[in-house]
Amino acid sequence: MVKICTMCHEVNAGGFLCVDCGGRLILTSDPEAQNMPDSVWKTQRIDYGARRGMLMRFSGIFLGAMLGMFGLRESTALPMPWSIFGAVASLGAGVLLWRLFYHAAGRAVRVWVLAKGKVRRGRLARAILLSMIPGRKVRRRNRGAKSA
Known part of the structure; x- marks a missing residue:
């Protein structure tokens, strides 16, 4: 699953927290991701x-x-x-x-x-x-x- 960090906008290969900044990850299909x-x-x-x-x-x-x-x-x-x-x-x-x-x-x-x-x-x-x-x-x- 590809996920996007809500803080640094990095693309991650799954997980719950970003490996770079520790921000919350969301799915690319989430409505919140459309505003990225x-x-x-x-x-x-x-x-x-x-x-x-x-x-x-x-x-x-x-x-x-x-x-x-x-x-x-x-x-x-x-x-x-x-x-x-x-x-x-x-x-x-x-x-x-x-x-x-x-x-x-x-x-x-x-x-x-x-x-x-x-x-x-x-x-x-x-x-x-x-x-x-x-x-x-x-x-x-x-x-x-x-x-x-």
Whole structure:
């Protein structure tokens, strides 16, 4: 249970008293918590975002290793020149899957934490996938800059 201190506004992982200041902790769903400053909610989103990113990256490591090892195992049944090609291809696919998850986790967490509630899920997924394409130019808005 995530709880918020009523005195110092720190986010704690459960308990009754804050470990920093000794203040009373309340649940995030309490009506009293809705009056907390926005910085409290941003801190909570950062914590959840970091956990989400760690889980996605672990999944990428696990799935990439499984794909590589399964492909390596299956490639041994092929005739000799094709078994080497299959082994290299399966290991490469495992590394590629891991890299895709690793990069997507970083981008998703960054966008989820910073743009919470500002972007629809469909557009968010599309933006993350398009940002991973190498060589693609990213449009950036130049706000407030004057052209010379």
